[in-house]
Amino acid sequence: MHFSIPETEVRSGENGPTYVAYNIHVNGVLHCRVRYSQLLGLHEQMKKEYGSNVVPAFPPKKLFTLTPAEVEQRREQLEKYMQAVRQDSLLGASEMFNSFLRKAQQETQQIPTEEVALDICLANGQKISANILTSDQTEDVLEAVATKLDLPEDLAGFFSLFLVREDAEGGLTFVRKLQEFELPYVSISSLQSSDFHILLRKSYWDMSYDGDVMDNRVGLNLLYAQTLSDIERGWILVNKDQHRQLKSLQEKGSKKEFIHLAQTLKYYGYIKFDPCVTDFPEPGCQVIISAGNNELNFHVKLPNEQMKEGSFKVTRMRCWRVTSSQVSLSNGTTTPCSSSKCEVKLELAFEYLMSKDRLRWVTITSQQAIMMSICLQSMVDELMVKKSGGSIKKMVKKRLNSSSHRLDSQQAVKSPPLLDSPDSNREQIVKLSTKLSSVSLRGISASNSANDVSANDFHGNYAFEGIGDDDL
DSSP: OOEEEEEEEEEEOTTSOEEEEEEEEETTEEEEEEEHHHHHHHHHHHHHHHOTTTSOOOOOOOSSOOOHHHHHHHHHHHHHHHHHHHHSTTTTTOHHHHHHHHHHHHHHHTOOOOEEEEEEEOTTSOEEEEEEETTOOHHHHHHHHHHHHTOOHHHHTTEEEEEEEEOTTSOEEEEEEOOTTSOHHHHHHHHOOTTEEEEEEEOOOOGGGHHHHHTSHHHHHHHHHHHHHHHHTTSSOOOHHHHHHHHHHHHHTOHHHHHHHHTTSTTTTOEEOOOEEEOSSSTTEEEEEEEETTEEEEEEEOTTSOEEEEEEETTBEEEEEEEEEEEETTTOOBOOSSSSOEEEEEEEEEEEEEETTEEEEEEEEOTTHHHHHHHHHHHHHHHHHHHTTOOHHHHHHHHHHTSOOOOOOOOOOOOOOOOOOOOTTOOOOEEOOTTOOBBOOOOEEEOOOTTOSEEEEEEEOTTOOOOOGGGO
16 A cells, blocks of 8 residues: 655644644545644554654654745655555554554544445445444454355455446456555545445455355355456456356356366456556557466557567566656646646556566556555465465454454345357457566665655565576
């Protein structure tokens, strides 16, 4: 997640006096509005809990009213402070930090705590209504959804809630995975748009865990609905013969066999991103990126209109970073947002081991750069758990232990409609190279660009593996 404080506001207090509010954005969207004193209170609490040597330095108090220049300086200092706390593995994951952000989010949006029904979308387009509190955090909502579906508690952790945007044609854009520092009801309500939905989807990459999910009736239906949806959207590639086999299995109601066949298909379990721009193999190339199977897959359109494909393995990524900058909508230049209207420009850059002793930076310019980074990090986390001889089942149990059980009515997952025929005009993809390899990540803050308005999220990859020429 990318934290920034791009702006301040002068607001009136309850008793009349004005104060400066600092607008905390997550991934370029307003999350909450806080005062300096509130952040100072959080800082003092964390110092008491974790020690002064762990908590980053906090901008000092001022005796007199701040000048505009001093307000801007404090804004920059608070932004760096928030980024440093979030990227610290201890502080950023602490309940103290996350509860502060949840409370601030609710106060900013002025949504009282009350019982509500929250619609959650399933992969087959079906919606379920979960009874929650407006103040329920992400894990609470996930548990309420699992209870509504009659999904066992030990399987709920194999799924996550994602914020998605649906276009007029039904296309899905993954905005982000809902995090522990936000309140799902408040997050979706604050967007004030019917285009945004909360989607339930599996949250692991290793298909070997599909077996655990499919052993349960509801888990099987959820996985089946997701697989069918991915095929219909063209995220999983299917030829005419495979389509015929899948349709036959669907008509027979053979859901497990359907999924087992789908597991053999290209791009099974991948998330597909919106078209964006990359500098690989040359600057300015249009690209469609998919994440899955411990890699980022590139479908690149070269300047000569030729289409090529290549994959970057996460184990060949030495590190990556997410960078944000503000771009003027009036002239397209990178500039601070003072007078002209601006939008946030996001970039994901990773350092990739192309061959022995040859590293290269690859940059992706996309509004989904942070979602791509989250996918990469979760792949690394799974790989490291597996490398240590563990299982994500332990990670699932750890998540569940922090949630309280909630009872609700049950609702079965409906079977999706039959598959449509595959597109016979689908363009064939030419292989980019048989020598493409991979890259990796994790978090520190640094800024190498003069155009950065906020510091980079830098990730060093613990799953990085050195390779020789024979492996390429």
